Amino acid sequence: MAVLNKIRQRSLILILVIALALFSFVIGDLFKNSDALTGGSQDVVATINGTDINRVEFQQKVKNYQDRSGGRQTSTQSMNAIYSQELRRIVLESEFEELGLSVEKDEMRDLLKLSFSSYPEFQDANGNFDVNRLNAFIANLKDLNGETAPLGNFLVNYESWTNNEQTIAASAKQQTYYNLVKAGLSTTISEAEEEYFGDAKTVDIKYVQVPYTTIDDSAVEVSKSDITAYMKNHEATYKTDATTEVVYVEFKEEASKADEDKIKADLLALKSDRTEYNENSKNTETIPGFDSATDIEEFVNSYSEIKYNDAFLRAAQLPTVAKDTLMKLAVGEYYGPYKDGEFYKLSKIIDAKQLPDSVKVRHILIPHVGGQRADASVTKTPEQAKATADSIYTAIKGGTKFMDLLDLSSDKVSNEEDGEIEFDYLAGMAPEFKAYAFDNKEGDIAVVQTSFGYHIIEVLEQKSFNKAVKVATIASKIEPSDETLQNVFNTMSKFEIAIKDGDFNALAKEGNLTVKPITFNALDENIPGLGSQREVVRWSFDDDTEAGDYKNFPISNFGFIVAKVVEKREAGLMSTEDASITALPAIRKEKKAKLIREKLSASTVADIANNQGQSARTAAALTINNTTLSGAGVEPKVIGAAFGLAQGATSKPIDGEKGVYVIEVTKVTEATKLENYTAIMNRLNSERRNTVQTEVFKALENAAEIEDNRAKTVY
Numbered sequence: 060m061a062v063l064n065k066i067r068q069r070s071l072i073l074i075l076v077i078a079l080a081l082f083s084f085v086i087g088d089l090f091k092n093s094d095a096l097t098g099g100s101q102d103v104v105a106t107i108n109g110t111d112i113n114r115v116e117f118q119q120k121v122k123n124y125q126d127r128s129g130g131r132q133t134s135t136q137s138m139n140a141i142y143s144q145e146l147r148r149i150v151l152e153s154e155f156e157e158l159g160l161s162v163e164k165d166e167m168r169d170l171l172k173l174s175f176s177s178y179p180e181f182q183d184a185n186g187n188f189d190v191n192r193l194n195a196f197i198a199n200l201k202d203l204n205g206e207t208a209p210l211g212n213f214l215v216n217y218e219s220w221t222n223n224e225q226t227i228a229a230s231a232k233q234q235t236y237y238n239l240v241k242a243g244l245s246t247t248i249s250e251a252e253e254e255y256f257g258d259a260k261t262v263d264i265k266y267v268q269v270p271y272t273t274i275d276d277s278a279v280e281v282s283k284s285d286i287t288a289y290m291k292n293h294e295a296t297y298k299t300d301a302t303t304e305v306v307y308v309e310f311k312e313e314a315s316k317a318d319e320d321k322i323k324a325d326l327l328a329l330k331s332d333r334t335e336y337n338e339n340s341k342n343t344e345t346i347p348g349f350d351s352a353t354d355i356e357e358f359v360n361s362y363s364e365i366k367y368n369d370a371f372l373r374a375a376q377l378p379t380v381a382k383d384t385l386m387k388l389a390v391g392e393y394y395g396p397y398k399d400g401e402f403y404k405l406s407k408i409i410d411a412k413q414l415p416d417s418v419k420v421r422h423i424l425i426p427h428v429g430g431q432r433a434d435a436s437v438t439k440t441p442e443q444a445k446a447t448a449d450s451i452y453t454a455i456k457g458g459t460k461f462m463d464l465l466d467l468s469s470d471k472v473s474n475e476e477d478g479e480i481e482f483d484y485l486a487g488m489a490p491e492f493k494a495y496a497f498d499n500k501e502g503d504i505a506v507v508q509t510s511f512g513y514h515i516i517e518v519l520e521q522k523s524f525n526k527a528v529k530v531a532t533i534a535s536k537i538e539p540s541d542e543t544l545q546n547v548f549n550t551m552s553k554f555e556i557a558i559k560d561g562d563f564n565a566l567a568k569e570g571n572l573t574v575k576p577i578t579f580n581a582l583d584e585n586i587p588g589l590g591s592q593r594e595v596v597r598w599s600f601d602d603d604t605e606a607g608d609y610k611n612f613p614i615s616n617f618g619f620i621v622a623k624v625v626e627k628r629e630a631g632l633m634s635t636e637d638a639s640i641t642a643l644p645a646i647r648k649e650k651k652a653k654l655i656r657e658k659l660s661a662s663t664v665a666d667i668a669n670n671q672g673q674s675a676r677t678a679a680a681l682t683i684n685n686t687t688l689s690g691a692g693v694e695p696k697v698i699g700a701a702f703g704l705a706q707g708a709t710s711k712p713i714d715g716e717k718g719v720y721v722i723e724v725t726k727v728t729e730a731t732k733l734e735n736y737t738a739i740m741n742r743l744n745s746e747r748r749n750t751v752q753t754e755v756f757k758a759l760e761n762a763a764e765i766e767d768n769r770a771k772t773v774y
Contacts, residue, residue, distance in 0.1 A: 101114070101771070101772055102114045102115070102772075103768060103772070104117045104142070104768055104769055104772050104773055105142070105145075105146075105765065105766060105767045105768055105769060106764075106765070106766040106768075107145075107146060107149040107150060107763055107764070107765050107766075108149060108150065108153045108763050108764055108765075109764070110149045110152075110153075112142075112145050112149075114772050114773060117138075117141060117142075117145070117773060118773060120141045120144075120145075121134070121137045121138050121141050121773075124137045124140060124141055125137045133584065133591045134591075134593070135582070135584040135591060135593055135774065136584075138769065138773060138774060139582075142769065146760065146763075146765075147756065148229065150756070150759045150760060150763050151229075151232075151233060151236065151756070151759070152229075154236060154759065155232050155236065158236070158239075160232050160235055160236060161232070162228040162231050162232060166231070167224065167227075167228060168190060168193075170227050170228070170231055171193060171224070171227070172188050172190070172193075174227060175188075175193065176188040178210065178211055179435065180192065180196060180210060180211075181193045181196065196208075196210075197217075197220065200215065200216060200217040200220050201217050203216065203217065204217075205217065205218070237751055237752050237755065240751050240755055241748045241751050244744065244747050244748055244751065245740075245744060246739075246740040246743040246744050246747070247740075248736055248740070250740075250743065251736035251739040251740045251743065252732075252736060254739055254743060255730065255733060255736065255739055256683075256730050257682060257683045257684040258682050258684050259682075259730030259731070260682065260683070260702075260727075260728065260729055260730040261679075261680040261681060261682055261727075261728045262680075262681045262701045262702060262724055262726070262727055262728070263677070263678070263679045263680065263681070263724070263725045263726035263727075263728075264677070264678050264681065264701050264722045264723060264724055264725060265664050265675055265676070265677050265722070265723045265725055266664060266675070266676055266677075266678065266688075266691075266697070266720055266721065266722040266723070267664045267667050267668040267671070267673050267674075267675050267676070267720065267721050268673065268676070268691055268715070268717065268718040268719070268720050269655050269658075269659070269667075269671050269673055269718050269719045269720075270673075270717060270718040271647075271648055271651045271652070271655075271717065271718050271719075272718075273655070273671075273718075274651045274654055274655070276647060278654075279647050279650045279651055279654075281643055281646050281647060281650070283635045285646050286635045286638055286639055286642045286643065286646065287635060289638075289642045289645065289646050290632050290633065290635075290638050290642060291632070293642075294632065296641075297632050297633045297638050297642070298631065298632060298633075299628070299630065299631070299632070299633050300580050300581065300630050301580070301581055301600070301627075301628060301629055301630045302578050302579060302580055302627075302628045303578070303579045303596075303599040303600055303624055303626070303627050303628070304576065304577075304578055304624070304625040304626040304627075304628070305576070305577050305578075305579060305595070305599050305622050305623065305624055305625060306563065306564075306574050306575065306576050306577075306622070306623050306625055307574075307575055307577070307586075307595075307620045307621060307622040307623070308554070308567050308570075308572040308573065308574055308575070308620065308621055309572070309573070309575070309617075309618065309619075309620050310547050310548075310550060310551040310554075310572075310618045310619040310620070310621070311547070311617060311618045312539050312543070312544055312547050312617065312618035312619075313539055313543075313618075314537050314538055314539045314540070314543065315539065315540075315543045315546075317540075317543075318537075318538070318539055318540045318543055319403070319537060321540070322396070322403050322535050322537060323396040323403055325535065326395065326396045326403060326404075326405040326533060326535055327396065327405070329348055329349050329362055329405065329533060330348050330349045330350050330393070330405075331348045331350060332345050332346060332347055332348045332350070332351055333345070333346050333348065334346070349393075349405070349407060349531075349533070355367065355409055355531045356369065358531075359531050359532070359533055362533050363532065363533040363534050363535070364402070364534050364535060364536050365402070365532065365534040367531060368530075368532075369529065370494065370529070371410070371412065371414055371497075371498070371527035371528065371529050372527060372528060372529070372530060373414070373416070373484060373525060373526075373527050374386050374525075374526075375485070376484075377528075377530070378399045378404070380397060380398070380399050381394055381395075381397055381399065381404070381406065385406060385408065385528060385530060386526060386528065388408045388528075389408065390408050390409065390410060390411055391407070391408065392407070392408055393405065393406065393407050394406045396535075398537070399534075401536055401537055402534040402535060402536055402537060403534070403535050403537060404532050404533065404534045404535075405532065405533045406530050406531070406532040406533075407530070407531045407532075408528055408529070408530060409528075409529040409530065409531050410528070410529040411526060411527070411528045411529070412526075412527060413524040413525065413526060413527070414484075414497055414498075414524065414525065414526075414527040415484075415497060415521035415522055415523060415524050416483055416484055416522065416523035416524075416525055417481065417482065417483040417484070417521075417522050417523055418481070418482065418483075418496045418497060418518065418519075418520065418521050418522070419479060419480070419481040419519045419520040419521075420479070420480055420496045420516050420517060420518050420519055421461060421473075421477065421478040421479045421480070421516075421517050421519060422468070422470070422473065422478055422480065422492075422514045422515060422516045422517070423448075423451055423461075423464060423465060423467055423468040423470075423478060423514065423515045424468050424469050424470040424511060424512055424513075424514050425439070425444045425447045425448045425451070425467070425468070425469070425512050425513045425514075425515075426439070426444065426469045426511060426512035427439045427440055427441045427443065427444035427512050427513075428440060428441075429441070430444075430510065430511050430512045431510040431511050432511060433511075433512070437469070444512050444513050445506075445508075445513050447467075447513070448506045448512075448513035448514070448515055449506060451464055451467060451515050452504070452505070452506050452515050455504065455515065455517075456504070461478065461517060462477060462478075465477070465478050469512070479519065482496075484497060489509035489510060489511060490509075491507055491508060491509045492507060492509050492514060492516065495507045495516055495518075496516065496518055497521075499518055500518065500521075501518050501519065501520060501521055502517075502518065503517070503518045504516065504517040504518070547618055547619070548619070550570070551611060551618075551619045551621060552611075554566060554567075554570060554572070554621055555609065555611050555621050558609055558621070558623070563609070563623050576625075579595075579596045579599055579600070581596075581600050581770040581774075582769060582770055582774055583596050584596060586620075589614055589617060589620070592612070592614065593774065594612060595612055595620070595622055597770075597774065598610060598612075598622075599622070599624050599627075600627075600770060604624055604627075605624070605627070606624050606625060606626050606627055607623070607624065608623070608624050609621060609622065609623040609624070610622060648714075649714075652714040652719050655712070655718070655719040656712045656714075656719060658671070659671070659712050659719070659721065662709065663709060663723070664709065664721055664722070664723045667721050676689075676690050676691075677725075678690065680728075681698055681701055681702075683698065683699070683702050685698070686698050691715070691717060691718075691720075692716065692717060693716060694715045694716055694717070694720070695716075696713055696714065696715055696716075697713055697715050697720050697722060700713050700722060701722055701724060704722070704724045705724065705727070706724050706725070706726060706727045707723075707724065707725075708723070708724055709721065709722070709723045709724075710722045710723075
């Protein structure tokens with residue numbers, strides 16, 4: 060009871076303590092998630108010119124994009140593509156609104172007519188576009204409540220139709236906008252004159268170059284403060300996004316020598332018969348091996364990871380590592396096991412014969428609906444096409460000339476050559492077509508089905524006969540055993556435990572592991588040689604991950620890596636160490652230029668050359684549009700200075716790319732004025748207008764207010 064009384068007496072204190080604990084927990088979480096304090100939202104992928112990109116809608120668009128790409132794009136690539144689309148849409152829409160650009164109903168109908176006039180669904184009996192059919196189609200889609208209807212080779216519903224309409228309208232507004240910008244771009248006569256004189260007016264000069272290499276690098280001191288000042292003066296060049304510096308080592312799951320030896324032994328064991336107890340029959344049965352198997356195709360397909368190929372193969376079609384040996388073997392002989400890429404293979408020669416390397420055939424093609432390259436004019440079903448082909452074959456066998464029936468063929472290209480096609484065995488023909496042409500004799504004729512339809516093929520000529528072999532190959536993929544996989548995992552785990560108190564680089568060296576450095580930007584995904592590894596990038600940028608932290612990551616179809624964050628850099632100017640790669644040579648050049656200028660006391664090119672131990676040189680017919688100085692390389696400042704001097708004048712020292720220059724203009728050749736500059740004006744107009752679409756959007760993007768939250772929301 061005494062204890063209960065004390066609790067009651069101090070209940071207010073307990074309540075205050077609990078309240079303070081809860082308050083500190085909430086406040087701590089708020090500071091950890093700064094978005095909660097600043098108003099940012101995990102549901103906003105980005106804000107562009109005040110318009111939010113909603114996360115759920117964004118992810119749906121990404122999913123639709125990936126579905127359309129058939130899985131050929133990674134998640135990050137798809138997100139980048141959709142983000143670029145949304146960025147362009149929002150930036151341009153704000154311009155459209157400001158200008159009052161829109162697509163009205165009548166214009167939309169014209170745009171739809173332009174896009175869909177070739178579709179039979181929207182054509183009348185005469186093949187003309189019928190707007191009433193279009194309206195009826197749209198109304199029907201609306202009534203279907205999300206169900207799809209066929210349009211050409213596609214299935215569409217009302218939502219996909221309206222999305223397509225919006226895309227067409229946006230494209231039309233973009234075109235109008237860019238046309239307005241192009242209309243405002245024109246070249247004046249003065250600009251055309253300037254362009255002309257840039258190539259036509261020439262200057263001859265005499266010059267002396269005092270190379271920067273005349274002063275040793277050690278004579279010029281560059282401090283960290285010099286680099287910092289240089290970076291601030293060239294901020295755009297040295298401004299960087301946030302990055303992380305990461306090092307990692309790889310633990311590859313690959314077959315050991317013991318694993319490979321077992322794979323080879325297992326392949327060799329397949330040659331001989333073996334006995335096996337049958338639980339059902341209660342008898343010991345003999346299982347035929349490769350030596351005695353009668354159904355080769357079934358045997359190979361039962362044991363091989365590559366299906367049996369029943370074709371005769373020439374030397375060039377055999378594996379490079381085995382072709383010479385295989386072509387020398389007799390029927391029934393083996394080669395292997397041999398390594399071919401990621402497989403060990405055991406090959407047996409099943410048959411051999413002489414086959415032509417090239418053939419000439421003629422054919423008649425009867426296509427059917429659903430066949431490859433079958434257009435809207437094809438109406439026959441596969442059964443009807445087969446019946447037609449059979450009747451043509453019967454007619455030819457009955458004496459009708461092949462040539463007289465060519466008009467029935469849909470292959471108009473070969474028809475121009477009397478239906479004839481000549482090709483070699485490496486040609487990319489339909490496999491059934493090629494097999495008939497090479498495996499049969501001259502004069503043979505038959506109906507052959509391919510993905511294109513039914514062909515009546517006649518073999519006209521076969522040339523260059525060489526040996527071909529039929530090879531039965533059992534392939535076994537080279538993969539690590541369970542024991543090897545466990546050893547790799549154990550080795551990785553031991554390394555990860557050891558680096559907790561040890562040096563990453565030293566332990567890697569001790570384990571014969573290569574330390575690989577990599578720098579990540581926040582939206583990166585790839586690691587060279589390992590493909591898309593977005594999880595590693597995300598971890599390195601996580602607020603909870605600090606420099607020195609490490610973690611292991613499983614890599615699909617590879618093994619593991621153990622990664623360590625070396626440094627995390629905020630967005631802003633580069634570190635002086637990183638900037639020094641380019642800043643140091645530039646600063647040295649500036650300091651050397653100052654020292655050289657201080658030494659140049661003479662007033663003529665000849666005197667300066669003599670005093671500095673350099674040679675005076677000449678350059679003739681310089682033009683303002685060509686910044687290459689004969690004997691010195693690209694020197695835009697020197698060329699520019701030459702055109703700013705009168706004939707006979709000498710320049711002050713000029714800080715060039717490779718040294719300090721003093722020039723003397725020896726001759727100025729003025730250009731003859733043209734009577735008409737229209738051709739130049741037209742060329743410049745065309746050049747400028749051709750870049751409008753790229754340059755205008757680039758300028759709008761640079762001017763846009765963009766808050767990019769992708770790395771924190773969806774990536």
